[in-house]
Amino acid sequence: MPRAIPIPVVSHAATVLAQGAAHLAGAAQVSRRRFLKDSAVLSGLLAAGSPLALLAPSRAWALELTHLDTSQANAIMALAKTLYPHATLPDAVYALVVKDIDAKMSDEKTAELVKGGVAKLDQAADGKWASATAAQRTAIVTAQQADPFVQRVRAQCITSLYNNDMAFAHFGYEGEAFSKGGYVHRGFNDLTWLPNPPTDASPPVA
Amino acid sequence: MAKFDTNDDSVVVIIGSGASGGTLANELCQKGVKVVLLEAGKRQSTATFVNDEWKSFAQLGWLDKRTTSGTWRVAKDFPELPAWVCKTVGGTTTHWAGASLRFHDYEFKARSTYGAIEGANLLDWPISLSDLAPYYARAEYKMGVTRTNGIPGLPGNNNFKIMYDGARKVGYQSCHTGRMAINSQPRAGRASCMQLGFCFQGCKSGAKWSTLYTEIPAAAATGKLDLRPESHVTRIDTNAAGKASSVVYIDANGKAQRQRARVVCVAGNSIETARLLLLSESAAFPHGLANSSGRVGRNYMRHTTGSVYGVFKEPVHFYRGTVMAGIVTDEAVFNPKRGFAGGYELETISLGLPFAAAFLAPGAWGSEFTYYLDNYTRLAGMWIVGEDMPRETNRITLNHDVKDRFGLPVANVHYDDHPNDIAMRNHAYGQGEAIYAAVGAIKTLRTTPYPSTHNLGTCRMSDKARDGVCNKHGQTHDVKNLFISDGSQFTTGGAENPTLTIVSLAIRQSDYIAAQMRRRSI
Numbered sequence: 001m002p003r004a005i006p007i008p009v010v011s012h013a014a015t016v017l018a019q020g021a022a023h024l025a026g027a028a029q030v031s032r033r034r035f036l037k038d039s040a041v042l043s044g045l046l047a048a049g050s051p052l053a054l055l056a057p058s059r060a061w062a063l064e065l066t067h068l069d070t071s072q073a074n075a076i077m078a079l080a081k082t083l084y085p086h087a088t089l090p091d092a093v094y095a096l097v098v099k100d101i102d103a104k105m106s107d108e109k110t111a112e113l114v115k116g117g118v119a120k121l122d123q124a125a126d127g128k129w130a131s132a133t134a135a136q137r138t139a140i141v142t143a144q145q146a147d148p149f150v151q152r153v154r155a156q157c158i159t160s161l162y163n164n165d166m167a168f169a170h171f172g173y174e175g176e177a178f179s180k181g182g183y184v185h186r187g188f189n190d191l192t193w194l195p196n197p198p199t200d201a202s203p204p205v206a
Numbered sequence: 207m208a209k210f211d212t213n214d215d216s217v218v219v220i221i222g223s224g225a226s227g228g229t230l231a232n233e234l235c236q237k238g239v240k241v242v243l244l245e246a247g248k249r250q251s252t253a254t255f256v257n258d259e260w261k262s263f264a265q266l267g268w269l270d271k272r273t274t275s276g277t278w279r280v281a282k283d284f285p286e287l288p289a290w291v292c293k294t295v296g297g298t299t300t301h302w303a304g305a306s307l308r309f310h311d312y313e314f315k316a317r318s319t320y321g322a323i324e325g326a327n328l329l330d331w332p333i334s335l336s337d338l339a340p341y342y343a344r345a346e347y348k349m350g351v352t353r354t355n356g357i358p359g360l361p362g363n364n365n366f367k368i369m370y371d372g373a374r375k376v377g378y379q380s381c382h383t384g385r386m387a388i389n390s391q392p393r394a395g396r397a398s399c400m401q402l403g404f405c406f407q408g409c410k411s412g413a414k415w416s417t418l419y420t421e422i423p424a425a426a427a428t429g430k431l432d433l434r435p436e437s438h439v440t441r442i443d444t445n446a447a448g449k450a451s452s453v454v455y456i457d458a459n460g461k462a463q464r465q466r467a468r469v470v471c472v473a474g475n476s477i478e479t480a481r482l483l484l485l486s487e488s489a490a491f492p493h494g495l496a497n498s499s500g501r502v503g504r505n506y507m508r509h510t511t512g513s514v515y516g517v518f519k520e521p522v523h524f525y526r527g528t529v530m531a532g533i534v535t536d537e538a539v540f541n542p543k544r545g546f547a548g549g550y551e552l553e554t555i556s557l558g559l560p561f562a563a564a565f566l567a568p569g570a571w572g573s574e575f576t577y578y579l580d581n582y583t584r585l586a587g588m589w590i591v592g593e594d595m596p597r598e599t600n601r602i603t604l605n606h607d608v609k610d611r612f613g614l615p616v617a618n619v620h621y622d623d624h625p626n627d628i629a630m631r632n633h634a635y636g637q638g639e640a641i642y643a644a645v646g647a648i649k650t651l652r653t654t655p656y657p658s659t660h661n662l663g664t665c666r667m668s669d670k671a672r673d674g675v676c677n678k679h680g681q682t683h684d685v686k687n688l689f690i691s692d693g694s695q696f697t698t699g700g701a702e703n704p705t706l707t708i709v710s711l712a713i714r715q716s717d718y719i720a721a722q723m724r725r726r727s728i
Contacts (some may be wrong), residue, residue, distance in 0.1 A: 083571040086580060138572065145571070154571055162563035162579070163260055172583035173525060173559035176257040178410040182400030183363075188527035191364035193520040194371045194645065201370055201382040202362030202532070206391040206398060 040070040042077070042098060044091045052090055052166050061092040067105035068114070073098045074130040075118040076153060082137040083150075084157050086170075093167055097160040101153065110152075117149025210242055210432045215466035217242045217432075218719065219453045220473055221439045221482065224297020225705050226692040226712040227473030228417025229348075231433075232425035233716030239723065240430050242465055243422075244455055246438040246474075247293035250300070252419065255408030259560045262407035266300050268293040271616050272477065273605050278621040279654045283568035288619035289508075290657040291475050295435050296418025298475065298659070299705070300408045303530035304386040304415065305553060306351040307702035308342050311335040312540050313548075313593065316698040319540055320547035325624055326595035327505055331697040332669040332678035341710035349387040349415040349709065350394055359383045360390045360399060363527030365554045368518070368586040372641030373534045373552075384533040384553070387415035387705075394420070401527035403556065437463070440612055442470055442486045442495055442688070450495075450688040456612055469719060469728055471680075473691040473712075476506065476661035480602040480694060481617040483665065483675075496665075496682035501675050503602035505666050506619065507699040508658035510592040510627040513555055514638030515566060516647035517581045524556040524586050531556075537592075537637065538701040546629040549701040550592025552638060557587070566653060578651060586642065590634040591660070593701045595624035602664050619658075660704050665694035679718040680711065687728040691715055 043062040046053040053059050065073055080097040105111040121129040124140045132140070144150050161167060168175045177183060184205060189196075196202070210217050218234055220227045223245040231243045247266075256262050267290070274281035274288045281288070292298045312319045314335055317328040346354040353359050362370065362383045373381040388409075389398045399413040412419055425431040436458035443464075445451040450470040457463050472479045480503040486495035494502050531554045538549035557565055559582060567575050578585065600622060604615040623631075639650045668674025671683035674697065676690045693708050700707070722728045 084576050084579075085573050086576055141571075157571075158563050159260065159560070163560040168559060171559050171579060172523075174523075175558070177402045177404065177526075178257050178400070182402040182411070183526040184399070184401040186526075187523065188363040188401040188403075189361060189367070191367050191520075191522060194367050197362055197367060197370040197381075201359075202366060203359045203383070203390070205361045206358055 040065045040068060040073055042070070042073050042095055044095070046090050046092055050088070050090055051169055052092070055169055061095070063095045063099050065098070065102045067111060068098065068102045071130070072114070072118050073102070075121060076101055076114075078130045078137060079121065079141070079150070079153050080157050080161065082134065082141050083154050084161055085134070089170055090166070093161060093164070093170065096164060097153065097157050100156055100160045113149050113152060117147065117153070120144065120147065120149070207426050208240070208429050208432045210240060212463060212465045214240070215451070216240060216468050217465070218469040218471065219244065219465055219467040220471045220691065221453065222297055222473035222475065222692065223295050223417060223422060223433070224292070224473065224475065224692070225299050225417065225708045227471070228296060228299065228421040229709050229712040230471060230473065230691050230716050231431060232421035233713055234720060235425040235428040235430040237716070237720045238430065239720060241425065241432065242467070243431060243433045244437040244439055244453065244465070245295050245297075245433065245435045247295060247435065249295040249435045250408060250418070252408070252410050252412045255410045257402065257404045257407060257410065259407060259558045262404075266292045266294045266408060270610055271608060273608055273616060273618045274620070275618060276600070276621040278623055280621070280657055283654060284657050287657045289475070289477055289661050290659050291661065295422065295433070296416045299416040300418055301406050302659070302705055303405050303703070304388045304528070305530050305533070305703040306346065306349060306385050306387045306706040307551070309335060309338070309700040309702055309707055310538070313698065313700040316548070316593075323547060323595060323626060325597060326626065327598050328596065329666070329668060329673055329697050332667055338707070338710055338714065341714045342706065344713050345706055345709040349706070350389055351706070352384070352386045352388065352390050354385060357393070358390045360386055360388060360528060360531070363401065363531045364522050365524040365527070365556055365586050366532035368516070368522065368645050369532050369534065369552070369554050369588060369641065372645040375644035376637070376640045378534050378536040380535040381532065383531060386528070386530065388528060389413040399528065403525045403527055403529065403558070405529040438612070439474070439482060440485065440614060442472075442482065444488060444490060444495070444685065448490060448685065450685055469687045469689065469723070471689040471691040475692055476664045476694045477602050477617050477619060479690065479692055480664035481604065484602075484604050485614060491684070496675055496684040496688055498684050499672050499675060501666060501673070503664050504598050504600070505596035505663040506600045506602055506621065506661070507594050507596055507663040507696065508621065509660040509699055510550065510590065510594045510630045511655040512590045512631050512635060513587060513653035513656075514590070514635060514642065515578065515585055515587045515651040515653060516642030516645070517578065517649045518584045518586060518645070518647055521583050522586050523583055525558050529556050530554060534641075537634070544633055546626045546633065548593030548626070548630065550590055550630055550634050551701055552634065552641070553589050553591060555587045555589040565656060566651065568654065577649070588638050588641070590631065590638065591701065591703060592630050592634060593699050594627045596663055596666070596698055597622065597624060660693070660699070662693040662696040662699050662704060665690040666697045667695045668697065680715045681718070689715060689719065
């Protein structure tokens with residue numbers, strides 16, 4: 001049975017080690033205040049050929065935002081893609097960075113950092129950060145890589161981009177293994193492009 | 207489980223329930239000694255362990271604030287996480303990979319063998335391999351170490367196949383699936399390895415030895431153990447006679463408790479052990495408890511580490527199966543012709559995708575970095591673990607500017623790589639790259655050291671009281687009934703993963719403590 005991938009996936013990642021402590025993000029918000037006037041929605045479509053499209057209940061994905069407006073959301077999306085470029089990683093995964101940053105903006109300081117940081121990127125790109133070429137964006141981020149906002153988004157990317165089922169499927173990581181009996185009968189030693197080591201170095205499964 | 211009164215001053219109080227504390231508790235309980243085992247963390251189980259890297263890190267990791275200083279790379283990459291150790295019943299035996307190697311004889315005689323090395327504070331251990339050999343044998347039996355006691359080696363995974371082929375091609379003679387405290391067949395009421403690939407996250411199959419589900423329940427079954435999880439020790443007090451008399455801890459409800467004690471054994475892992483002695487300063491011990499030598503916190507060692515990752519054309523799936531799946535031991539020798547003293551081991555390592563993103567190249571971004579994640583299924587990895595030089599200036603101190611949640615100064619971990627460490631690491635990087643190149647790696651990556659898992663030496667053993675903190679039994683030179691029970695005792699670090707030596711020393715110490723108690727000399 002194919003696994004259904006809920007979109008957006010809730011990132012249960014810890015904060016980065018650089019901050020020295022991990023904490024679990026809260027559960028998905030069930031009730032949305034849909035009437036909020038400035039509530040933005042980021043949406044997209046998984047490519048038909050993507051392995052994620054086969055797993056997801058629907059190719060369409062949508063992310064409703066509480067604090068960020070659409071242009072800020074797009075700016076963060078562009079920053080995430082600049083920091084961690086993967087040619088075929090779907091936008092639905094990058095959108096998780098936007099989602100997790102958005103969720104942390106109820107904190108006043110974070111909100112200020114994000115607003116100021118997006119403005120700074122835009123300024124460096126003559127107001128066109130989100131539509132700049134990859135080379136231009138890389139040059140801008142290189143110049144601003146020590147900036148606290150850039151560092152904040154970079155740290156968020158590590159946990160938001162790579163710790164979810166869509167990323168696992170995309171990069172080929174199989175994740176949780178205990179419920180499947182581990183790999184002892186599922187390919188822990190299935191590499192065939194090298195000779196097998198002798199049994200004194202590597203005995204058979206007992 | 208026994209329940210002893212806090213005023214019962216006939217108990218041995220052990221602080222920390224990991225490799226040393228958990229083992230020592232069981233060994234003493236088996237001899238009929240009453241033990242109060244204080245553990246700062248909560249109790250988990252194989253049922254509550256999770257195959258999820260970040261969740262598990264939050265569940266098991268020691269996340270209390272610490273600070274760093276010095277030129278070591280960890281201070282830049284992980285300024286508030288100098289060490290990757292655990293706060294949970296079973297301590298870091300929940301997280302360890304299981305490698306169980308004996309020290310070589312020469313490694314107990316580092317000063318005599320290597321000679322004087324400038325900027326290093328080498329000293330011979332007050333014990334030799336022959337002193338420890340019978341205890342190594344007892345530890346290997348207890349832990350069920352593969353390739354000892356007739357226990358077969360573990361089967362190698364894909365990551366090991368690459369290491370083995372490359373190692374042979376570059377001329378190494380000794381490469382195999384290691385001596386591991388992981389069941390290759392059912393033993394001691396525990397199942398055999400399922401090749402889960404989550405050794406670092408608490409072994410859900412229970413195949414890997416951890417005091418959590420071996421020593422501690424065995425101790426509890428004697429009726430002599432009082433295990434108190436979520437009990438964070440803040441101070442050891444002494445009496446007018448200069449003996450350790452009670453231990454103050456904060457319990458699960460945030461309430462301060464005082465447990466009286468006949469003997470106190472500190473097994474908090476090298477950073478907290480030193481911090482606790484420093485926090486326990488008093489009029490009689492103005493520089494910290496048992497610190498007349500000034501050595502408490504000094505000579506902190508963490509092993510010379512680093513990793514090499516290789517990208518291959520064909521699939522590897524290195525995350526499948528045991529993390530430490532194989533070892534090259536050829537470089538764990540004394541051979542100064544290489545340009546450094548001491549040796550090192552090469553051991554496979556793997557990371558799940560979440561940790562690969564965080565740890566392949568900490569802080570890196572851009573396409574050069576994402577290349578490795580794009581090739582995640584074609585990665586192989588190995589970890590370098592070698593003997594680092596003890597230095598007086600590499601040390602744990604109290605950082606009075608930063609306080610923990612109890613208002614106590616946190617530990618600052620200062621470390622500068624010694625030139626010998628740098629030479630060794632570079633040699634090992636080169637050898638690791640050669641192994642992968644021999645198998646056709648497209649690209650290799652030199653990864654900087656991770657937060658320290660092997661924390662050693664901060665209360666070193668010494669013959670003479672002025673050279674160290676404790677004697678050859680871990681008994682402090684200054685306080686007769688105060689023992690250092692963990693890796694803090696190590697006079698020098700050796701090249702080997704330290705757990706087997708820590709467990710062996712704990713067994714040896716239990717014999718000594720029980721004998722001294724019988725003689726009423728403590």
